Amino acid sequence: MNYEATFINTECPVARASAILGDKWALMLVRDAFDGVTRFSDFQKSTLAAKNILTSRLKKLVDEDIFALRPASDGSAYQQYVLTEKGRALFPLIVCLRQWGEENLFHPGETHSILVDNETDAPVAKIVVRNHQGEIIGPERSRRKRVIK
Amino acid sequence: MNYEATFINTECPVARASAILGDKWALMLVRDAFDGVTRFSDFQKSTLAAKNILTSRLKKLVDEDIFALRPASDGSAYQQYVLTEKGRALFPLIVCLRQWGEENLFHPGETHSILVDNETDAPVAKIVVRNHQGEIIGPERSRRKRVIK
Numbered sequence: 001m002n003y004e005a006t007f008i009n010t011e012c013p014v015a016r017a018s019a020i021l022g023d024k025w026a027l028m029l030v031r032d033a034f035d036g037v038t039r040f041s042d043f044q045k046s047t048l049a050a051k052n053i054l055t056s057r058l059k060k061l062v063d064e065d066i067f068a069l070r071p072a073s074d075g076s077a078y079q080q081y082v083l084t085e086k087g088r089a090l091f092p093l094i095v096c097l098r099q100w101g102e103e104n105l106f107h108p109g110e111t112h113s114i115l116v117d118n119e120t121d122a123p124v125a126k127i128v129v130r131n132h133q134g135e136i137i138g139p140e141r142s143r144r145k146r147v148i149k
Numbered sequence: 150m151n152y153e154a155t156f157i158n159t160e161c162p163v164a165r166a167s168a169i170l171g172d173k174w175a176l177m178l179v180r181d182a183f184d185g186v187t188r189f190s191d192f193q194k195s196t197l198a199a200k201n202i203l204t205s206r207l208k209k210l211v212d213e214d215i216f217a218l219r220p221a222s223d224g225s226a227y228q229q230y231v232l233t234e235k236g237r238a239l240f241p242l243i244v245c246l247r248q249w250g251e252e253n254l255f256h257p258g259e260t261h262s263i264l265v266d267n268e269t270d271a272p273v274a275k276i277v278v279r280n281h282q283g284e285i286i287g288p289e290r291s292r293r294k295r296v297i298k
Contacts, residue, residue, distance in 0.1 A: 006197045006198070011260050011262055012180075012261070012262055013246070013247045013250025013251040013255070013261055013262065014176065014177075014243060014246050015177060015250075016250045016254040016255075017246040017250035018176040018177060018180075018246060020254075021171075021246065022170075022173025022174070022176045022177075023171055023172070024156065024167040024171025024172070025171070027163065027167040027170075027171045028155070028163075028171075031161070031163045031164075031167075035293065047155055048155045086253050088287075088288065089249055089252065089253065090249060091278055092245050092276045092277060092278050093245040093246060093249060094163060095278050096241050096245050096276075097163045097166040097242060098162045098163045098166070099162070100162075100238055100239060100242060101161075101162025101164075101165045101166035102162040103238065105166060106162070110297070111160050111295060111297050112160045112161070112162055112295070112296065113160055113161055113295050114293070114296050115291050115293060115294075116291065116294045117280035117281065117286055117290060117291055118289075118291060118292055119280075119290065121294075124278055124279065124280055124281070124286065124291060125278075125279040125281060125283065127241045127245075127276060127278065128241060129240055129241050129244050129276065130273065130274040131266035131268075131273055132266065132269060132271040132272065132273070133269070134274065137266055138237075138240065139183045139240050141266060141267050142264050142267060143264070143265060144184065144262040144264060144265075145263055145264075145265045146261070146262050147260070147261065147262070148258060148260050
């Protein structure tokens with residue numbers, strides 16, 4: 001097995017992204033950050049993760065420039081973990097996970113959360129893949145193509 | 150730590166989805182399936198995963214009804230792993246991973262793949278979160294709300 005070749009030295013952006021985000025704890029922490037969580041103790045309350053797991057995942061997310069460490073906004077000694085621009089760009093991904101979960105992982109009548117627009121209180125639209133002209137396309141109508149950025 | 154409470158008996162669809170998809174190998178296998186890979190040996194060639202890892206991940210994806218096992222279409226003895234409807238619904242998620250990777254994990258000049266529409270050869274549109282009326286919204290303009298399905 002060649003871990004590097006599979007996930008890092010690859011031309012596939014899905015593989016490189018998966019090396020960072022293919023981890024359930026990392027996904028939970030990014031989710032919590034979008035919900036306004038910033039402190040270690042609050043991440044711990046929300047995820048119920050063991051301290052060593054939380055420490056290693058937060059460190060990795062900082063190393064990957066998804067979270068940045070900032071002094072607490074209230075002047076206290078606690079540091080805050082806040083999403084960087086790169087981290088904020090994960091919003092559609094977290095919404096995709098949410099919508100797939102909503103539709104596929106709950107029984108009828110089971111309570112769950114949905115994501116609503118603050119201004120209209122209506123659920124956000126279902127995320128779809130569209131082509132350049134705005135038409136919805138499925139996997140059969142797309143293919144990978146090599147490019148140099 | 151209460152693993153069940155965090156990922157399974159939770160009202161959060163992101164958590165339930167992450168329990169299944171927060172695994173880099175699972176994401177690689179779903180990616181490969183969208184690229185037309187169906188056989189164990191081809192998943193192995195593509196991911197370079199060790200056999201035991203591949204076996205456990207494929208089994209989990211079948212157990213979760215993301216992959217289904219089918220007799221080979223060419224009449225050979227090999228079985229095929231094909232995406233179910235639930236698995237195909239992961240297309241936007243894989244495209245989100247891809248686009249985030251494309252934009253954030255490659256240096257200028259580094260070769261990578263992009264996803265293009267077969268009919269126009271143009272890159273698929275950037276995935277965004279929209280509200281019910283089609284306006285693009287960011288994380289600040291949305292919030293979680295509890296519902297019963």
